[in-house]
Amino acid sequence: MEIINIDNASYYYKAYNDDGTVGRAVGVENVTLSIEEGSFVALVGHNGCGKSTLAKLLNGLLVPASGKVTVCGMDTSDKNNIFEIRKNVGMVFQNPDNQMVASIVEEDVAFGPENLGVPQPQIVQRVNDALAQVGMSEYAKRSPHRLSGGQKQRIAIAGALAIQPKVLVLDESTAMLDPMGRREVLQVAHQLNRGGMTVILITHFMEEVLDCDSVAVMDGGTVVATGTPMQIFDNGTLLNRVGLRAPRTVELAHLLKNAGWNVTPDCVDARTLGGEVCLNLDQIK
Amino acid sequence: MFRDVTFGQYYPADSFVHKMDARIKLVLSLLFMVGIFFVVSYVGFAVITLYLLVVIALARVPLKSVLKSVKGIIFLLLLTAIINVFFTKGAGEPLLSWWKIEIYTEGLIFASKMLLRLTYLVIGSSILTLTTTPVDLTHAVESLLKPLRVIKFPVHEFALIMSLTLSFIPSLMEETDRIIRAQKARGADFDTGGLVKRAKAFVPILIPLLVGGFRRADELANAMNSRCYEGATKRTRMRKMRLGWRDAVASVIVVVLFAAIFTVYGMQSAWGGIIWLYY
Amino acid sequence: MSKSRSNKVTAPSFTVPDNCAIYCKDVNFVYNPKTPFQKQALNNVSLTVNKGEFVAVVGHTGSGKTTFVQHLNALIRLQSGRMYVLGRDLGDKKLDLKALRGEVGMVFQYPEYQLFADTVLQDVSFGLKNFGVDKDKRVQLARDAIQLVGLDFDKVKDKSPFDMSGGEKRRVALAGVLAMNPSILVMDEPTAGLDPRGKSEILSLVAQLNRERNVTVVMVSHDMNEVYENADRVIVFADGAVAYDDTPRNLFRFETQIEEMNLEVxxxxxxxxxxxxxxxxxxxxxxxxxxxxxxxxxxxxxxxx
Known part of the structure; x- marks a missing residue:
């Protein structure tokens, strides 16, 4: 079932031309995209390609200038829907320090349900559940300030979960993290997805895209390609044009396959690929 | 160094005082702060000292962290004391006289009492912040200011701003520290030159901080909106502020104590007019 | 402080080899010494970096790598041990900080967040101005640096750095450091937050400086692929000490040990x-x-x- 529908949506930012007149800059232009409930979708593209603008269209932080964005059957341009839409779309942003509203972890997670007017005993329940889901229960009473980047982002995810959304949007939530932090966040995202959550992962780390159901590639404000991760990785010309590159292992596997080696072209693990290459060399001997 | 500042200095523990309602703690602390200015006699100071020791013991905070807050403003305290010593004139012969400076016994006594009062004031407020999270303190302020809603004072917004500010201070400190280092690495010099030059030297710190502040505010607004923030309407609270037996016990004891203090010293001062505040 | 002085006394005749850019011997550093918050950040760090080398410094957060690199231009002053950078004794109380900081360029994490001036030219010239370079020379050096980072000088010089894209801002910030023609370039995760193209542009620029201008590069990084492809040598910090100091190829043969330190192979x-x-x-x-x-x-x- 479709949970989000983006129909030919465009959004422009106000921008000043060199001569001082007011013009506009493309945020996104004529984007059409459908997202299935329960899927794990990656949105990739270089910085400034419009992927974060698109994210903000998903929960009505921005409203399209033309076209339409529908979330759970509700039009985001109708102001009466905004509250209901945001209840369904949880969003986590890039900078972990800039989305904390309280100086105690559990207080921060409680912010969403407090806004919704959830009765007190249920808030406690929601906060505890959300923290458990991201594996941060033991940090409930701590200050977020001393935690690692990955832990902070897991708190931010818990903050979104406490609203009990159907969709979780990670808007470059891994961009500022070290590899360990990125792993933590992705693990949580995949685990939530297995529990039925629709996840939209916005990123430019192609390694993170490997385990997604589908990928939408953005460039210049539009979606230029959609497909499975492997379909996208196969298209070297496309990736090159939009300034991305496949994970190194996949790149090497493709090169070898094209040169006639007997290797799995979609190999994502360098050690497996190494083993395959050894077998090839043995056979030649 | 900036990064080591632990603002609000909350000391986590599971004590009698920690479990008390923040509103009661705030009110009782205010009572204490006013009360110590009524105390005059040595017996009175002894009682207050005993009171503080009991509270510290009940709060299970190390004496060291309590004294640390005093250490922070020790210069200010000593300065006040010294000024008091110099400017208090006594009735009899001066104890010491040199040039225009005369030191009287009364001055020394008055200054040391003042020093003690101010020190106790700092200790009293630091016990409050050591045992109460900034969040609770904010809630307490919001709750105590509630009556001001009648005059359209934006109580909720005021408390929210207070809480956001508190939660941003640590990262703001870090950011400032990082910018200072970065500009120093490019040869910026904050320590030499005249006033104008020094003031100018701060531009490369202030502008990035300001720009960063706007970016932060923008991102925070997005994050808050995404989490269904809509102002005070129909908001609920996770933290239930409930008055317990501890609050009742503490309130009774503290109120009785200070009522006694007010009565004893208030009576004494009845004939001395306003002078009780100074002696 | 007294310790560094006594070190000086015990080894007055010590001279650093000519080709040595950075020399450290038994460097220790403690944050907030003698307080409850005391933390040993560096523990007997000894290492040398030769002129013209490209060294990567890795280790997870809190391993001491940032404390170490901030010693290199005396943003953090030496507490104990011996440290020489380009022949300058960092334990010397009368160390000429300005001269040192002119020679050791330091690029912080997200350097674009430190931009402040009205125009790109002013921002890039900031360091030069602080180091007392006269105006004509400043413009010339700034032009070189801006072109070096791949921006069109005439197009961007009067632009506000705040009107530029994220990747461009990063390059302006980098130009601000490169304008001083440092002999050592210290960088704290210079590619953090950039997209793949932005990353490879910055890295190839650094590699070019290293190769063509013989700039000694010390780069802190979390991206082991990036480290593997670019560095001549990798220094791994763990718990404030140097855990490994080896060529990338040799180092990453220790797969188990690397992964135990929460680093990727x-x-x-x-x-x-x-x-x-x-x-x-x-x-x-x-x-x-x-x-x-x-x-x-x-x-x-x-x-x-």
Whole structure:
């Protein structure tokens, strides 16, 4: 079932031309995209390609200038829907320090349900559940300030979960993290997805895209390609044009396959690929 | 160094005082702060000292962290004391006289009492912040200011701003520290030159901080909106502020104590007019 | 403080070899000494970096790597041990900080957040102005630096740095450091937050400076693939001490140890390690995908014969 529908949506930012007149800059232009409930979708593209603008269209932080964005059957341009839409779309942003509203972890997670007017005993329940889901229960009473980047982002995810959304949007939530932090966040995202959550992962780390159901590639404000991760990785010309590159292992596997080696072209693990290459060399001997 | 500042200095523990309602703690602390200015006699100071020791013991905070807050403003305290010593004139012969400076016994006594009062004031407020999270303190302020809603004072917004500010201070400190280092690495010099030059030297710190502040505010607004923030309407609270037996016990004891203090010293001062505040 | 002085007294005749850019011996550093918050950040760090080397410094958060690199231009002053940077004694109380900071360029994490001036030219010239370079020379050096980072000087010089894109801002910030023509370039995660193209642009610029201008590079990084492909040598920090100091190829043979330190083994190193375990030796320069592909193709060529 479709949970989000983006129909030919465009959004422009106000921008000043060199001569001082007011013009506009493309945020996104004529984007059409459908997202299935329960899927794990990656949105990739270089910085400034419009992927974060698109994210903000998903929960009505921005409203399209033309076209339409529908979330759970509700039009985001109708102001009466905004509250209901945001209840369904949880969003986590890039900078972990800039989305904390309280100086105690559990207080921060409680912010969403407090806004919704959830009765007190249920808030406690929601906060505890959300923290458990991201594996941060033991940090409930701590200050977020001393935690690692990955832990902070897991708190931010818990903050979104406490609203009990159907969709979780990670808007470059891994961009500022070290590899360990990125792993933590992705693990949580995949685990939530297995529990039925629709996840939209916005990123430019192609390694993170490997385990997604589908990928939408953005460039210049539009979606230029959609497909499975492997379909996208196969298209070297496309990736090159939009300034991305496949994970190194996949790149090497493709090169070898094209040169006639007997290797799995979609190999994502360098050690497996190494083993395959050894077998090839043995056979030649 | 900036990064080591632990603002609000909350000391986590599971004590009698920690479990008390923040509103009661705030009110009782205010009572204490006013009360110590009524105390005059040595017996009175002894009682207050005993009171503080009991509270510290009940709060299970190390004496060291309590004294640390005093250490922070020790210069200010000593300065006040010294000024008091110099400017208090006594009735009899001066104890010491040199040039225009005369030191009287009364001055020394008055200054040391003042020093003690101010020190106790700092200790009293630091016990409050050591045992109460900034969040609770904010809630307490919001709750105590509630009556001001009648005059359209934006109580909720005021408390929210207070809480956001508190939660941003640590990262703001870090950011400032990082910018200072970065500009120093490019040869910026904050320590030499005249006033104008020094003031100018701060531009490369202030502008990035300001720009960063706007970016932060923008991102925070997005994050808050995404989490269904809509102002005070129909908001609920996770933290239930409930008055317990501890609050009742503490309130009774503290109120009785200070009522006694007010009565004893208030009576004494009845004939001395306003002078009780100074002696 | 007293310790560094006593060190000076015990080793007055010590001279650093000419080709040595950075020399550290038994460097210790404690944050907030003698307080409850005391924390040993560096523990007997000894290492040398030769002029013209490209060294990567890795280690997870809190390993001491940031404290270490901030010693290099005396943003953090030496507490104990001996440290010489470009022949200057960092334990010397009368150390000429300005001269040192002019020679050791330091690029912080997210350097674009430190931009402040009205125009790109002013921002890039800030350091030069502080180091007392006269105006004409400043413009010339700033022009060189801006062009070096791949921006069009005439187009961007009067622009506000705040009107530029994220990647461009990063390059302006980098130009602000490069304008001083530092002999050592210290960078704290210079590619953090950039997209793949932005990353490779910055890295190839750094590699070019290292290769063509013989700039000594010390780069802190979390991206082991990036480290593997670019560094001559990797220094691994763990718990404030140097855990490994080796070439990337040798280092990443210790897969278990690397992963125990919560670091990743680069993809091409994993691949090469499997081949080596099967008795196939690869040349040492197989670091990028392309190099690896060429090497493996050559192997098949040999096997075919």
């Amino acid at each position: 680069p993809a091409m190193a994993q691949f090469a390690n499997v081949l080596e375990a099967n008795g196939i030796t690869l040349p040492d320069n197989c670091k990028t995908v392309r190099q690896m592909y060429d090497a493996v193709t050559a192997l098949r060529g040999k096997a075919d014969v």
